[in-house]
Amino acid sequence: MTATTNPQAAAHGDGHAHGGGGGHYTTLGLDNRKVAIWTFIGSECMLFASLISTYLIYKGKSPEGPYPAEAWTNPATGETFPAILNIPVTSASTFVLLMSSLAMVLALSAVQNRNLPKHTTWDRILGSSKLWLWTTCLLGIGFLGFQAYEFTSFIHEGLTMRTNLFGSSFFTLTGFHGAHVTAGVIWLFTLLAIDYKRGLRPEDATTVDICALYWHFVDVVWIAIFTLVYLIK
Amino acid sequence: MAENVQASGQAHDDYHPGWPTYWKVALFLTVVTAIEVSAYYIPAWETSWIYVPSMLIMSGIKFVVVVAFYMHLKYEHKLFRALFTGPLIIASVTLIGLLFLFSKLAIKLGLLS
Numbered sequence A: 001m002t003a004t005t006n007p008q009a010a011a012h013g014d015g016h017a018h019g020g021g022g023g024h025y026t027t028l029g030l031d032n033r034k035v036a037i038w039t040f041i042g043s044e045c046m047l048f049a050s051l052i053s054t055y056l057i058y059k060g061k062s063p064e065g066p067y068p069a070e071a072w073t074n075p076a077t078g079e080t081f082p083a084i085l086n087i088p089v090t091s092a093s094t095f096v097l098l099m100s101s102l103a104m105v106l107a108l109s110a111v112q113n114r115n116l117p118k119h120t121t122w123d124r125i126l127g128s129s130k131l132w133l134w135t136t137c138l139l140g141i142g143f144l145g146f147q148a149y150e151f152t153s154f155i156h157e158g159l160t161m162r163t164n165l166f167g168s169s170f171f172t173l174t175g176f177h178g179a180h181v182t183a184g185v186i187w188l189f190t191l192l193a194i195d196y197k198r199g200l201r202p203e204d205a206t207t208v209d210i211c212a213l214y215w216h217f218v219d220v221v222w223i224a225i226f227t228l229v230y231l232i233k
Numbered sequence B: 001m002a003e004n005v006q007a008s009g010q011a012h013d014d015y016h017p018g019w020p021t022y023w024k025v026a027l028f029l030t031v032v033t034a035i036e037v038s039a040y041y042i043p044a045w046e047t048s049w050i051y052v053p054s055m056l057i058m059s060g061i062k063f064v065v066v067v068a069f070y071m072h073l074k075y076e077h078k079l080f081r082a083l084f085t086g087p088l089i090i091a092s093v094t095l096i097g098l099l100f101l102f103s104k105l106a107i108k109l110g111l112l113s
Helices: A032-058 A087-112 A121-126 A129-156 A165-197 A202-231 B002-014 B019-041 B051-070 B078-101 B104-108
Strands: A009-011 A017-019
Touching: A032 A165, A032 A202, A032 B078, A087 A121, A087 A129, A087 A202, A087 B019, A087 B051, A129 A165, A129 A202, A165 A202, A202 B019, A202 B051, B019 B051
Parallel strands: none
Antiparallel strands: A009 A017
């Protein structure tokens, strides 16, 4: 075994090492798990770009409504459908998701600085990984609640996946995003379980960081969706 | 070799900005989002030619800020930057290409019936 001065890793003669948090280090000195998550995020960029481009191509090509930003009257029945997108509700859900990213990054910071002395109440609040992980979870669930409300109201207003091209591409895009948020919330609950069982330590920072990267990616995808789908008519 | 490997790895893994930066970023994101939503409700802005470019620019700034500060890509190893920006560029070019192919311009040029 090769000697190493790194307290977090025990290096092997073949050029890689085990990190204290369970990770392996490559010859570049990078944690394999972080290489994996960044590669995964790169592939997710292409997935969401394909879904967004499908939506943008199809949204103006539906011969029948309802439409995203303009009212439509069915010529056969005379029934009028209002513009379907609800900007105030979506703005609120966007704010919730942005704040969840803040909570997530504060959770990571709390884990990294677990061993620092905490003199004030504010230090203790900032140093509580459980508080920030719970906050992130609840905000994520809040976002999903907004999405459930939005989907339900759309269905009541006559827009389903089968109604028109806009409905198909809209529900596919936002549904995929919602599924990613759901996966993120489940992941966050596993971190909370670890935190309650044995406490998240600074050696676990990479484990939390990987989850945080995924969560922030879900947030940046929503930043793009909010503008391209909701705000640009 | 192992010592160098670990030294370089640690240098990239350890530096993250502190919570004051995170709060400032959150405030910035909130303000930009508020401006975006306000623009949607200002008819003079919403109907002008500058509306779409301004929305795309504001959205792009928010995207970059989250990636740089919350995802720490600004402080990460260049391999991570390449792993993210490479596919992002491919995705963006694909998106723009598809939009062009299915646009009215493509129909005018006879590329699409």
